[in-house]
Amino acid sequence: MGKTKNDNFANLAAAAAKATAEFRQGLAAIREKIYAAKKERSRIAHLPVDLETAENRIADWLAGELAFSNRRGSISEYFLFPDDRFERRKPDLIGNFEDKVRYYLAKTVAEQVKCDCADALRGTECITEDVRTKRLAEIDAEISDLERAEERLIRAAEAAGLVAPRRADASPEALLSEDDDTVLSEVDRAELERAEERVRRIAGGGSHEATDFDGGPILEMA
Structure with missing residues (x-):
């Protein structure tokens, strides 16, 4: 049929x-x-940055912190003033003393932060910004080609x-x-x-x- x-x-x-x-x-x-x-x-x-990049950032932060907290100079001179001048400058000493605390603590904090970063990155994939930029550009090009296809x-x-x-x-x-x-x-x-x-x-x-x-x-x- x-x-x-x-x-x-x-x-x-x-x-x-x-x-x-x-x-x-x-x-x-x-x-x-x-x-x-x-x-x-x-x-x-x-992805987080690599440890070297993190340490460079910490160093930059520390340099700025030290420069700021040390802007008034040493506080030892206050304790060498005659009595009358020492009494007059006590208010300045208080502010300067706070800066000196920041100055001396900053170095200790920076070292601790370095250790914390190293611990956080242990066993974790990280990347430099140069590599990140290159990889993102490659992936963007791949996505663009696929979307045009x-x-x-x-x-x-x-x-x-x-x-x-x-x-x-x-x-x-x-x-x-x-x-x-x-x-x-x-x-x-x-x-x-x-x-x-x-x-x-x-x-x-x-x-x-x-x-x-x-x-x-x-x-x-x-």
Whole structure:
């Protein structure tokens, strides 16, 4: 018995559904990479600095504290004044004495803070600011490439007549980017091209109504 129109329609619908499901997997794979890269970025951004950096900060703080608390000079001269002058200068002595307490305690506090920092960093991943800056720049570039690849894939889906959902936090730069300015690794590019091929298979499967293949909130484009 020959195939009926209903059979042909069912076959086309099944093929489109399969291709749509495969496309969803491709889009999800790119988004998983985006989420993973953003998570890594947050981790790197919040790592503590290394002990050397902390000790340099403590040294800078100590130098400023010593300079401030020693601004009035020695207090020994007060105790060498004649009685009448000593009595007149007692109010000054009180203020200067407080500064001297800060001056002598500052060194002790600085050494203790160094020990506390070393204890806090023991067994903990830390990073220099130069390395942090470099890693964040690398991750930002990776996220940018992935988001442009995501947008390229969504545009391909829309060209095939599908309603392609955009993330609510989609990058404005990616939304406005040109199709050919995405720089990806060979693995990511191959994955993107496979996903685009799935879109072409959907488009070639016959006319059909627009399909939302993500099921989540859709950010409609003006």
